[in-house]
Amino acid sequence: KINSPLEAYKYLPQTNCGECGEPTCMAFASKLIDRSGKTTDCPPLVKEKKFAKKLAELDKLLAPEIREVAIGVGDRVAKIGGDDVLYRHKLTFFNKTKMFFDVTDTMEEAALVERVKKITDYKKFYVGRNLLLDGVAIRAASNDPAKFAAAVKKVIENTELPVILCSFNPAVLKAGLEVAKDKNPLLYAANKDNWKEVGELALEYKVPVVVSAFNDLDTLKSLAKTFAEAGIKDIVLDPGTYPSGKGLKDTFTNFLKIRRAGIMGDTEIAYPIMAMPLTAWMSGISDPVSASYWETVLSSVFTIRYGDIMLLHSMEPYATMPEVHLAETIYTDPRSPVAVDSKMYKVGTPDENSPVLFTTNFALTYYTVESDLASNGINCWLLAVNTDGIGVEASVAGGQLTADKVKEAFEKSGFDLKKDVTHNTVITPGLAARLQGDIEDKLGAKVLVGPMDSGRLPGFMEKNWPP
Ligand code: SF4
Numbered sequence: 001k002i003n004s005p006l007e008a009y010k011y012l013p014q015t016n017c018g019e020c021g022e023p024t025c026m027a028f029a030s031k032l033i034d035r036s037g038k039t040t041d042c043p044p045l046v047k048e049k050k051f052a053k054k055l056a057e058l059d060k061l062l063a064p065e066i067r068e069v070a071i072g073v074g075d076r077v078a079k080i081g082g083d084d085v086l087y088r089h090k091l092t093f094f095n096k097t098k099m100f101f102d103v104t105d106t107m108e109e110a111a112l113v114e115r116v117k118k119i120t121d122y123k124k125f126y127v128g129r130n131l132l133l134d135g136v137a138i139r140a141a142s143n144d145p146a147k148f149a150a151a152v153k154k155v156i157e158n159t160e161l162p163v164i165l166c167s168f169n170p171a172v173l174k175a176g177l178e179v180a181k182d183k184n185p186l187l188y189a190a191n192k193d194n195w196k197e198v199g200e201l202a203l204e205y206k207v208p209v210v211v212s213a214f215n216d217l218d219t220l221k222s223l224a225k226t227f228a229e230a231g232i233k234d235i236v237l238d239p240g241t242y243p244s245g246k247g248l249k250d251t252f253t254n255f256l257k258i259r260r261a262g263i264m265g266d267t268e269i270a271y272p273i274m275a276m277p278l279t280a281w282m283s284g285i286s287d288p289v290s291a292s293y294w295e296t297v298l299s300s301v302f303t304i305r306y307g308d309i310m311l312l313h314s315m316e317p318y319a320t321m322p323e324v325h326l327a328e329t330i331y332t333d334p335r336s337p338v339a340v341d342s343k344m345y346k347v348g349t350p351d352e353n354s355p356v357l358f359t360t361n362f363a364l365t366y367y368t369v370e371s372d373l374a375s376n377g378i379n380c381w382l383l384a385v386n387t388d389g390i391g392v393e394a395s396v397a398g399g400q401l402t403a404d405k406v407k408e409a410f411e412k413s414g415f416d417l418k419k420d421v422t423h424n425t426v427i428t429p430g431l432a433a434r435l436q437g438d439i440e441d442k443l444g445a446k447v448l449v450g451p452m453d454s455g456r457l458p459g460f461m462e463k464n465w466p467p
Contacts, residue, residue: 001061001065001265002062005030006026006029007061008029008033008058008062011045011055011057011058012025012029012042012045012054012058013042013045015044017044019042019043020037020041020042020043021041022037028041032058034091035084039059045058064081064083064084064094065262065263065265066259066262066271066272066308067081067233067234067235067270067271068080068081068082068094068095069234069236069272070208071098071162071164071184071186071208072135072161072163072183072184072185073183074160076134076160076161076162077162077184078098078100078162080095080308081236081271081272081308082094082095083095083259083263084263088330088334091335092331092335095308096327096328096330096331097302097308097310097327098134098135098310099133099135099299099310099323099327100133100134100135100136100137100164100309101135101136101137101311101313101315102136102137102138102166102278102311102312102313103116103136103138103139103155104138104141104142105139105141105147105148105151106141106142106147107151112151112154113154113158116154116158118315119136119159119161119315120133120136120159124320124321124325126324126325126328127338127363127364128338128340128363128367133161133320133324134161134162135162135164136155136159136161136162136164137163137164137188138151138152138155138163138164138166140172143167144172145171145172146175148165148167149175149176149179152165152176152180162183162184162185163180163183163185164186164187165177165185165186166188166189166311167188168189168191168194170194173198173201174201177201177207181205184207184208185207186207186236187202187207187209189209189210189211190202190210190212191211191213192213192219192223195227199232202227202232203230208235209227209236210235210236210237210238210274211227211235211236211238212238212240213239215242215247215250215251216239217239217257220237220238220269221268221269224237224269224271225268228268236271236272236274236309237258237271237274238273239251239255239273241279241298241302243279243282243283248298252305255273255302255306256305256306258273259305259306272308272309273307274309274310275298275302275307275309275310275311276310276311277295277296277298277299277302277310277311277312277313278295278311278313279298280292280294280298280313281313289316291313292314292318292319293318293319295313295314296314296318296319296323299312299323300322300323303326336389337362337363337388337390338364339361339363339386339388339389340363340366340384341361342385342409342412342413343383343384344381344383344413344414344415345384346381347370347374347378347380347381348373348374348377348378348379350380350381351379352422353423353466354381354421355378355380355381355423355461356380356381356415356417356425356426356427357369357373357380357381357382357426357427357428357429357450358382358406358409359383359384359385359392359429359454360384360392360400360401361384361385361386361389362387362391362392365391365392366382368454369429372454372455372458373454376457378457378458381415381420381421383406383413384409385401385405385406385409386405386408387401387405388400392429392431396435401435402435403435403438403443404442406426406442407439407442407443410443417443418445423446423466424444425446425448425467426445426447427447427448427450428447428448428449429450430451433449436449446467448464448467
Protein backbone atom coordinates (compact mmCIF):
# COMPACT_ATOMS: atom_id res chain seq x y z
CA LYS A 1 0.00 0.00 0.00
CA ILE A 2 1.37 3.42 -0.85
CA ASN A 3 0.33 6.66 0.75
CA SER A 4 2.45 9.43 -0.72
CA PRO A 5 2.57 11.06 -4.17
CA LEU A 6 6.33 10.52 -4.25
CA GLU A 7 5.88 6.75 -3.99
CA ALA A 8 3.21 6.72 -6.71
CA TYR A 9 5.39 8.95 -8.92
CA LYS A 10 8.03 6.19 -9.12
CA TYR A 11 5.58 4.05 -11.13
CA LEU A 12 4.58 6.77 -13.61
CA PRO A 13 6.29 7.45 -17.01
CA GLN A 14 7.78 10.71 -15.60
CA THR A 15 7.61 12.55 -18.93
CA ASN A 16 5.23 15.34 -17.83
CA CYS A 17 3.46 14.99 -21.18
CA GLY A 18 0.20 16.45 -19.83
CA GLU A 19 -2.10 13.93 -21.53
CA CYS A 20 -3.80 13.20 -18.21
CA GLY A 21 -4.80 16.87 -17.93
CA GLU A 22 -2.23 17.55 -15.21
CA PRO A 23 0.87 19.64 -15.85
CA THR A 24 3.24 17.09 -14.30
CA CYS A 25 3.39 13.43 -13.37
CA MET A 26 3.84 14.50 -9.74
CA ALA A 27 0.55 16.40 -9.84
CA PHE A 28 -1.11 13.31 -11.28
CA ALA A 29 0.48 11.17 -8.55
CA SER A 30 -1.24 13.39 -5.95
CA LYS A 31 -4.56 12.72 -7.63
CA LEU A 32 -3.92 8.99 -7.47
CA ILE A 33 -3.23 9.19 -3.76
CA ASP A 34 -6.39 11.15 -2.93
CA ARG A 35 -8.31 8.92 -5.37
CA SER A 36 -9.58 11.78 -7.51
CA GLY A 37 -7.68 10.19 -10.44
CA LYS A 38 -7.28 6.64 -11.76
CA THR A 39 -4.26 5.00 -13.39
CA THR A 40 -6.31 4.62 -16.58
CA ASP A 41 -6.30 8.45 -16.87
CA CYS A 42 -2.59 8.26 -17.88
CA PRO A 43 -2.61 7.11 -21.52
CA PRO A 44 1.14 6.31 -21.82
CA LEU A 45 1.00 4.12 -18.70
CA VAL A 46 -1.94 2.16 -20.08
CA LYS A 47 -0.92 1.96 -23.75
CA GLU A 48 2.84 1.46 -23.73
CA LYS A 49 3.87 -2.14 -23.21
CA LYS A 50 7.04 -1.23 -21.33
CA PHE A 51 4.90 0.15 -18.48
CA ALA A 52 2.62 -2.88 -18.16
CA LYS A 53 4.41 -4.31 -15.14
CA LYS A 54 4.52 -0.95 -13.37
CA LEU A 55 0.83 -0.40 -14.08
CA ALA A 56 -0.08 -3.78 -12.57
CA GLU A 57 2.08 -3.10 -9.49
CA LEU A 58 0.68 0.41 -9.08
CA ASP A 59 -2.92 -0.78 -9.36
CA LYS A 60 -2.22 -3.35 -6.67
CA LEU A 61 -0.58 -0.81 -4.38
CA LEU A 62 -3.37 1.72 -4.86
CA ALA A 63 -6.21 -0.78 -4.31
CA PRO A 64 -8.45 0.29 -1.42
CA GLU A 65 -8.10 -1.58 1.87
CA ILE A 66 -11.71 -2.76 1.70
CA ARG A 67 -12.51 -4.54 -1.54
CA GLU A 68 -14.93 -2.77 -3.84
CA VAL A 69 -17.73 -5.07 -4.99
CA ALA A 70 -20.14 -4.30 -7.84
CA ILE A 71 -23.72 -5.63 -7.89
CA GLY A 72 -25.87 -5.40 -11.01
CA VAL A 73 -25.02 -4.02 -14.43
CA GLY A 74 -25.46 -0.82 -16.42
CA ASP A 75 -26.14 2.68 -15.13
CA ARG A 76 -27.64 1.55 -11.84
CA VAL A 77 -24.81 -0.79 -10.83
CA ALA A 78 -24.39 -0.70 -7.05
CA LYS A 79 -20.76 -0.42 -5.95
CA ILE A 80 -20.07 -1.09 -2.31
CA GLY A 81 -16.96 -1.06 -0.11
CA GLY A 82 -13.77 0.49 -1.46
CA ASP A 83 -12.93 2.38 1.73
CA ASP A 84 -9.47 3.20 3.01
CA VAL A 85 -10.16 4.85 6.35
CA LEU A 86 -12.10 4.32 9.55
CA TYR A 87 -13.04 7.98 9.91
CA ARG A 88 -14.35 10.12 7.11
CA HIS A 89 -12.26 13.17 8.05
CA LYS A 90 -9.06 11.19 7.36
CA LEU A 91 -9.86 11.07 3.62
CA THR A 92 -13.50 10.47 2.71
CA PHE A 93 -15.81 7.49 2.56
CA PHE A 94 -16.43 6.04 -0.88
CA ASN A 95 -19.52 4.28 -2.23
CA LYS A 96 -22.51 5.43 -0.21
CA THR A 97 -24.37 2.72 1.73
CA LYS A 98 -26.66 0.93 -0.74
CA MET A 99 -30.27 0.36 0.29
CA PHE A 100 -32.07 -2.68 -1.04
CA PHE A 101 -35.77 -3.18 -0.25
CA ASP A 102 -37.29 -6.61 0.02
CA VAL A 103 -40.01 -8.44 -1.89
CA THR A 104 -40.93 -12.10 -1.46
CA ASP A 105 -41.76 -14.80 -3.94
CA THR A 106 -45.05 -15.43 -2.13
CA MET A 107 -46.46 -11.99 -2.96
CA GLU A 108 -49.36 -11.70 -5.39
CA GLU A 109 -48.00 -10.75 -8.80
CA ALA A 110 -49.73 -7.36 -8.93
CA ALA A 111 -48.49 -6.43 -5.45
CA LEU A 112 -44.98 -7.61 -6.32
CA VAL A 113 -44.85 -5.50 -9.49
CA GLU A 114 -46.31 -2.49 -7.69
CA ARG A 115 -43.69 -2.68 -4.94
CA VAL A 116 -40.84 -3.14 -7.41
CA LYS A 117 -42.01 -0.05 -9.29
CA LYS A 118 -42.29 1.90 -6.06
CA ILE A 119 -38.71 0.99 -5.14
CA THR A 120 -37.49 1.83 -8.65
CA ASP A 121 -39.32 5.15 -8.90
CA TYR A 122 -38.45 6.43 -5.42
CA LYS A 123 -36.93 9.88 -5.69
CA LYS A 124 -36.26 12.52 -3.05
CA PHE A 125 -34.86 15.88 -4.12
CA TYR A 126 -32.12 17.05 -1.78
CA VAL A 127 -29.55 19.84 -2.27
CA GLY A 128 -29.73 19.74 -6.03
CA ARG A 129 -29.79 16.00 -6.55
CA ASN A 130 -32.27 13.15 -6.43
CA LEU A 131 -31.74 10.61 -3.70
CA LEU A 132 -32.71 7.15 -4.95
CA LEU A 133 -33.06 3.63 -3.61
CA ASP A 134 -30.52 1.13 -4.87
CA GLY A 135 -31.99 -2.30 -5.43
CA VAL A 136 -34.43 -5.10 -4.76
CA ALA A 137 -33.79 -8.03 -2.44
CA ILE A 138 -35.89 -11.01 -3.53
CA ARG A 139 -36.56 -13.33 -0.59
CA ALA A 140 -37.47 -16.95 -1.25
CA ALA A 141 -40.19 -17.25 1.37
CA SER A 142 -41.65 -20.23 -0.51
CA ASN A 143 -38.36 -22.19 -0.58
CA ASP A 144 -39.61 -23.42 -3.95
CA PRO A 145 -37.14 -23.09 -6.87
CA ALA A 146 -39.85 -22.67 -9.52
CA LYS A 147 -41.74 -20.05 -7.52
CA PHE A 148 -38.55 -18.18 -6.78
CA ALA A 149 -37.46 -18.21 -10.43
CA ALA A 150 -40.88 -16.82 -11.46
CA ALA A 151 -40.61 -14.01 -8.91
CA VAL A 152 -37.04 -13.16 -10.01
CA LYS A 153 -38.22 -13.03 -13.64
CA LYS A 154 -41.06 -10.68 -12.73
CA VAL A 155 -38.74 -8.41 -10.78
CA ILE A 156 -36.08 -8.07 -13.48
CA GLU A 157 -38.74 -7.46 -16.10
CA ASN A 158 -39.89 -4.46 -14.09
CA THR A 159 -36.68 -2.80 -12.96
CA GLU A 160 -33.15 -2.00 -14.02
CA LEU A 161 -32.09 -1.95 -10.38
CA PRO A 162 -29.62 -4.56 -9.14
CA VAL A 163 -31.09 -7.53 -7.27
CA ILE A 164 -30.10 -9.77 -4.36
CA LEU A 165 -31.24 -13.38 -4.51
CA CYS A 166 -32.02 -14.41 -0.93
CA SER A 167 -32.16 -18.03 0.17
CA PHE A 168 -30.05 -20.49 2.10
CA ASN A 169 -31.21 -23.24 -0.24
CA PRO A 170 -28.68 -23.71 -3.10
CA ALA A 171 -31.34 -25.21 -5.40
CA VAL A 172 -33.49 -22.09 -4.97
CA LEU A 173 -30.52 -19.81 -5.57
CA LYS A 174 -29.59 -21.74 -8.71
CA ALA A 175 -33.13 -21.38 -10.08
CA GLY A 176 -32.97 -17.62 -9.50
CA LEU A 177 -29.50 -17.40 -11.03
CA GLU A 178 -30.65 -19.13 -14.20
CA VAL A 179 -33.13 -16.30 -14.70
CA ALA A 180 -30.95 -13.40 -13.54
CA LYS A 181 -27.46 -14.59 -14.56
CA ASP A 182 -26.91 -11.62 -16.91
CA LYS A 183 -27.74 -9.13 -14.17
CA ASN A 184 -24.77 -9.84 -11.90
CA PRO A 185 -26.99 -10.40 -8.84
CA LEU A 186 -25.66 -10.71 -5.30
CA LEU A 187 -26.19 -14.17 -3.78
CA TYR A 188 -27.45 -14.23 -0.21
CA ALA A 189 -26.06 -16.34 1.39
CA ALA A 190 -23.44 -18.96 2.10
CA ASN A 191 -23.31 -20.18 5.68
CA LYS A 192 -21.58 -23.01 7.53
CA ASP A 193 -24.14 -25.53 6.22
CA ASN A 194 -24.38 -24.68 2.51
CA TRP A 195 -21.06 -22.93 1.74
CA LYS A 196 -19.80 -25.61 -0.62
CA GLU A 197 -22.80 -25.52 -2.96
CA VAL A 198 -23.26 -21.74 -2.77
CA GLY A 199 -19.55 -21.20 -3.37
CA GLU A 200 -19.76 -23.36 -6.47
CA LEU A 201 -22.70 -21.29 -7.72
CA ALA A 202 -20.76 -18.06 -7.19
CA LEU A 203 -17.85 -19.47 -9.19
CA GLU A 204 -19.98 -21.01 -11.93
CA TYR A 205 -22.09 -17.89 -12.51
CA LYS A 206 -19.29 -15.43 -11.65
CA VAL A 207 -21.45 -13.39 -9.27
CA PRO A 208 -20.75 -11.70 -5.94
CA VAL A 209 -21.76 -13.61 -2.82
CA VAL A 210 -22.54 -12.94 0.83
CA VAL A 211 -21.01 -15.14 3.51
CA SER A 212 -23.09 -15.24 6.67
CA ALA A 213 -22.37 -16.27 10.25
CA PHE A 214 -24.65 -14.93 12.93
CA ASN A 215 -22.61 -13.29 15.68
CA ASP A 216 -19.67 -15.62 14.99
CA LEU A 217 -16.72 -13.71 13.52
CA ASP A 218 -14.39 -16.72 13.47
CA THR A 219 -16.75 -18.68 11.23
CA LEU A 220 -17.39 -15.59 9.11
CA LYS A 221 -13.68 -15.06 8.57
CA SER A 222 -13.10 -18.73 7.85
CA LEU A 223 -15.87 -18.76 5.23
CA ALA A 224 -14.47 -15.63 3.56
CA LYS A 225 -10.96 -17.12 3.58
CA THR A 226 -12.17 -20.41 2.08
CA PHE A 227 -14.03 -18.56 -0.68
CA ALA A 228 -11.06 -16.32 -1.44
CA GLU A 229 -8.77 -19.34 -1.70
CA ALA A 230 -11.25 -20.93 -4.10
CA GLY A 231 -10.93 -17.87 -6.36
CA ILE A 232 -14.06 -15.96 -5.32
CA LYS A 233 -13.08 -12.31 -5.10
CA ASP A 234 -16.36 -10.47 -4.68
CA ILE A 235 -17.41 -11.31 -1.15
CA VAL A 236 -19.75 -9.45 1.21
CA LEU A 237 -19.82 -10.16 4.95
CA ASP A 238 -23.01 -10.66 6.96
CA PRO A 239 -22.18 -10.90 10.67
CA GLY A 240 -25.92 -10.87 11.50
CA THR A 241 -27.98 -7.92 12.73
CA TYR A 242 -29.70 -8.29 16.07
CA PRO A 243 -32.53 -5.77 16.24
CA SER A 244 -32.31 -4.93 19.95
CA GLY A 245 -30.97 -5.75 23.40
CA LYS A 246 -27.52 -7.14 24.10
CA GLY A 247 -27.51 -8.69 20.63
CA LEU A 248 -27.57 -5.23 19.08
CA LYS A 249 -24.57 -4.28 21.17
CA ASP A 250 -22.78 -7.39 19.86
CA THR A 251 -23.74 -6.56 16.28
CA PHE A 252 -22.38 -3.04 16.63
CA THR A 253 -19.13 -4.38 18.09
CA ASN A 254 -18.86 -6.95 15.28
CA PHE A 255 -19.17 -4.25 12.63
CA LEU A 256 -16.43 -2.21 14.30
CA LYS A 257 -14.12 -5.21 14.69
CA ILE A 258 -14.52 -6.30 11.07
CA ARG A 259 -13.91 -2.86 9.60
CA ARG A 260 -11.04 -2.07 11.93
CA ALA A 261 -9.31 -5.35 11.04
CA GLY A 262 -9.89 -4.76 7.32
CA ILE A 263 -8.51 -1.23 7.36
CA MET A 264 -5.54 -2.33 9.47
CA GLY A 265 -4.53 -4.80 6.76
CA ASP A 266 -6.25 -8.09 7.60
CA THR A 267 -7.06 -8.95 4.00
CA GLU A 268 -8.98 -12.08 4.98
CA ILE A 269 -11.83 -9.95 6.26
CA ALA A 270 -11.39 -6.76 4.20
CA TYR A 271 -14.78 -6.91 2.46
CA PRO A 272 -17.94 -4.81 2.46
CA ILE A 273 -20.39 -5.48 5.31
CA MET A 274 -24.12 -6.13 5.03
CA ALA A 275 -26.54 -4.84 7.67
CA MET A 276 -30.12 -6.03 8.00
CA PRO A 277 -32.31 -3.37 9.57
CA LEU A 278 -35.34 -5.36 8.41
CA THR A 279 -34.76 -7.70 11.35
CA ALA A 280 -36.71 -5.03 13.26
CA TRP A 281 -39.79 -6.66 11.71
CA MET A 282 -38.84 -10.03 13.09
CA SER A 283 -38.28 -8.92 16.64
CA GLY A 284 -41.82 -9.35 17.86
CA ILE A 285 -42.98 -5.76 17.30
CA SER A 286 -46.52 -6.07 15.99
CA ASP A 287 -47.18 -2.38 15.31
CA PRO A 288 -45.87 -1.49 11.79
CA VAL A 289 -45.14 2.12 12.74
CA SER A 290 -42.90 1.00 15.60
CA ALA A 291 -41.22 -1.62 13.41
CA SER A 292 -40.52 1.04 10.77
CA TYR A 293 -39.17 3.31 13.48
CA TRP A 294 -36.75 0.68 14.79
CA GLU A 295 -35.72 -0.26 11.28
CA THR A 296 -34.74 3.37 10.69
CA VAL A 297 -32.82 3.48 13.97
CA LEU A 298 -30.85 0.37 12.95
CA SER A 299 -30.28 1.75 9.48
CA SER A 300 -28.89 4.99 10.97
CA VAL A 301 -26.52 3.16 13.31
CA PHE A 302 -25.09 1.01 10.53
CA THR A 303 -24.94 3.79 7.96
CA ILE A 304 -22.68 5.64 10.38
CA ARG A 305 -20.71 2.57 11.37
CA TYR A 306 -19.66 0.63 8.36
CA GLY A 307 -22.76 -0.91 6.81
CA ASP A 308 -21.98 -0.90 3.07
CA ILE A 309 -25.25 -2.47 1.97
CA MET A 310 -28.58 -2.86 3.75
CA LEU A 311 -31.71 -4.91 3.50
CA LEU A 312 -34.77 -2.87 4.41
CA HIS A 313 -38.51 -3.31 4.39
CA SER A 314 -40.49 -0.20 5.33
CA MET A 315 -41.16 2.25 2.52
CA GLU A 316 -43.07 4.69 4.71
CA PRO A 317 -41.75 8.20 4.00
CA TYR A 318 -40.97 8.73 7.69
CA ALA A 319 -38.67 5.68 7.49
CA THR A 320 -36.98 6.10 4.09
CA MET A 321 -36.47 9.86 4.23
CA PRO A 322 -34.07 9.91 7.20
CA GLU A 323 -32.33 6.81 5.86
CA VAL A 324 -31.47 8.25 2.45
CA HIS A 325 -30.65 11.70 3.85
CA LEU A 326 -28.27 10.32 6.44
CA ALA A 327 -26.42 8.15 3.91
CA GLU A 328 -26.06 11.14 1.60
CA THR A 329 -24.67 13.27 4.41
CA ILE A 330 -22.24 10.68 5.80
CA TYR A 331 -20.83 9.98 2.35
CA THR A 332 -20.41 13.60 1.28
CA ASP A 333 -16.74 14.21 0.55
CA PRO A 334 -15.48 16.51 3.34
CA ARG A 335 -12.65 17.69 1.08
CA SER A 336 -14.95 19.55 -1.27
CA PRO A 337 -18.04 21.49 -0.22
CA VAL A 338 -21.20 20.60 -2.08
CA ALA A 339 -21.39 23.12 -4.91
CA VAL A 340 -23.56 23.92 -7.91
CA ASP A 341 -22.14 24.98 -11.28
CA SER A 342 -21.18 28.60 -11.39
CA LYS A 343 -23.51 30.06 -14.01
CA MET A 344 -26.64 32.13 -14.58
CA TYR A 345 -29.82 30.25 -13.66
CA LYS A 346 -33.39 31.09 -14.59
CA VAL A 347 -35.90 31.01 -11.74
CA GLY A 348 -39.38 30.70 -13.24
CA THR A 349 -39.72 32.53 -16.55
CA PRO A 350 -37.64 35.70 -16.31
CA ASP A 351 -37.55 38.38 -19.04
CA GLU A 352 -35.68 41.62 -19.68
CA ASN A 353 -37.53 43.40 -16.85
CA SER A 354 -36.92 40.70 -14.23
CA PRO A 355 -34.57 41.24 -11.31
CA VAL A 356 -31.02 39.89 -11.39
CA LEU A 357 -29.60 38.49 -8.16
CA PHE A 358 -26.44 36.69 -7.26
CA THR A 359 -25.42 34.31 -4.51
CA THR A 360 -22.58 31.84 -3.99
CA ASN A 361 -22.27 28.38 -5.52
CA PHE A 362 -22.43 26.64 -2.10
CA ALA A 363 -25.28 24.22 -2.83
CA LEU A 364 -27.13 24.76 0.44
CA THR A 365 -27.09 28.55 -0.04
CA TYR A 366 -27.98 28.37 -3.70
CA TYR A 367 -30.94 26.01 -3.25
CA THR A 368 -32.27 27.94 -0.24
CA VAL A 369 -32.28 31.19 -2.22
CA GLU A 370 -33.66 29.50 -5.33
CA SER A 371 -36.44 27.84 -3.37
CA ASP A 372 -37.37 31.09 -1.55
CA LEU A 373 -37.63 32.82 -4.93
CA ALA A 374 -39.43 30.04 -6.81
CA SER A 375 -41.93 29.24 -4.06
CA ASN A 376 -42.94 32.90 -3.96
CA GLY A 377 -43.40 33.13 -7.72
CA ILE A 378 -40.54 35.59 -8.24
CA ASN A 379 -39.37 35.22 -11.84
CA CYS A 380 -35.73 36.30 -11.93
CA TRP A 381 -32.14 35.65 -13.00
CA LEU A 382 -29.93 34.09 -10.33
CA LEU A 383 -26.17 34.02 -10.77
CA ALA A 384 -24.18 31.44 -8.75
CA VAL A 385 -20.72 32.94 -8.20
CA ASN A 386 -17.87 30.45 -7.80
CA THR A 387 -16.70 30.79 -4.19
CA ASP A 388 -15.27 27.26 -4.04
CA GLY A 389 -18.55 26.10 -2.55
CA ILE A 390 -18.37 28.44 0.46
CA GLY A 391 -21.41 30.35 1.80
CA VAL A 392 -21.86 34.12 1.55
CA GLU A 393 -20.70 35.32 4.97
CA ALA A 394 -17.60 33.10 5.09
CA SER A 395 -16.62 33.79 1.49
CA VAL A 396 -16.86 37.58 1.94
CA ALA A 397 -14.64 37.25 5.02
CA GLY A 398 -12.26 34.78 3.35
CA GLY A 399 -11.91 36.66 0.07
CA GLN A 400 -13.62 34.04 -2.12
CA LEU A 401 -16.49 36.45 -2.82
CA THR A 402 -15.23 39.78 -4.13
CA ALA A 403 -16.36 42.33 -6.72
CA ASP A 404 -13.82 40.83 -9.14
CA LYS A 405 -15.31 37.36 -8.62
CA VAL A 406 -18.80 38.69 -9.29
CA LYS A 407 -17.61 40.42 -12.45
CA GLU A 408 -15.80 37.27 -13.58
CA ALA A 409 -18.96 35.19 -12.98
CA PHE A 410 -21.07 37.58 -15.09
CA GLU A 411 -18.50 37.47 -17.89
CA LYS A 412 -18.23 33.68 -17.78
CA SER A 413 -22.02 33.28 -17.82
CA GLY A 414 -22.33 35.44 -20.95
CA PHE A 415 -25.07 37.49 -19.25
CA ASP A 416 -24.80 41.20 -20.08
CA LEU A 417 -26.53 43.47 -17.56
CA LYS A 418 -26.60 46.27 -20.10
CA LYS A 419 -28.11 44.25 -22.93
CA ASP A 420 -30.01 41.30 -21.48
CA VAL A 421 -32.11 43.36 -19.06
CA THR A 422 -33.51 46.88 -19.22
CA HIS A 423 -32.60 48.01 -15.72
CA ASN A 424 -28.81 47.40 -15.40
CA THR A 425 -29.34 46.51 -11.74
CA VAL A 426 -28.13 43.63 -9.61
CA ILE A 427 -29.25 42.60 -6.14
CA THR A 428 -26.52 41.50 -3.77
CA PRO A 429 -27.07 39.25 -0.72
CA GLY A 430 -27.46 41.29 2.48
CA LEU A 431 -24.47 39.46 3.96
CA ALA A 432 -22.31 40.84 1.11
CA ALA A 433 -23.48 44.47 1.65
CA ARG A 434 -19.95 45.71 2.09
CA LEU A 435 -19.14 44.80 -1.50
CA GLN A 436 -21.84 47.15 -2.84
CA GLY A 437 -19.56 50.03 -3.88
CA ASP A 438 -16.89 47.79 -5.37
CA ILE A 439 -19.42 45.82 -7.39
CA GLU A 440 -21.00 49.03 -8.71
CA ASP A 441 -17.55 50.18 -9.87
CA LYS A 442 -16.61 46.84 -11.45
CA LEU A 443 -19.91 46.19 -13.19
CA GLY A 444 -20.90 49.77 -13.98
CA ALA A 445 -24.36 48.82 -12.72
CA LYS A 446 -26.69 49.86 -9.93
CA VAL A 447 -26.43 47.53 -6.92
CA LEU A 448 -29.29 47.03 -4.45
CA VAL A 449 -28.46 45.37 -1.13
CA GLY A 450 -30.90 42.54 -0.56
CA PRO A 451 -32.07 41.17 2.80
CA MET A 452 -29.80 39.27 5.19
CA ASP A 453 -32.07 36.25 4.88
CA SER A 454 -33.40 35.09 1.52
CA GLY A 455 -36.71 34.25 3.24
CA ARG A 456 -37.32 38.01 3.27
CA LEU A 457 -36.86 38.41 -0.48
CA PRO A 458 -40.62 38.57 -1.24
CA GLY A 459 -41.07 41.58 1.09
CA PHE A 460 -37.89 43.14 -0.26
CA MET A 461 -39.12 42.78 -3.85
CA GLU A 462 -42.47 44.35 -3.01
CA LYS A 463 -40.75 47.47 -1.67
CA ASN A 464 -37.79 47.73 -4.03
CA TRP A 465 -38.75 46.28 -7.39
CA PRO A 466 -38.88 47.72 -10.03
CA PRO A 467 -35.91 49.87 -9.00
FE1 SF4 B 1 2.72 11.91 -16.56
FE2 SF4 B 1 0.98 10.13 -17.51
FE3 SF4 B 1 0.14 12.55 -16.91
FE4 SF4 B 1 1.77 12.19 -19.00
S1 SF4 B 1 -0.31 11.41 -18.78
S2 SF4 B 1 1.89 13.82 -17.40
S3 SF4 B 1 3.02 10.55 -18.27
S4 SF4 B 1 0.95 11.07 -15.49
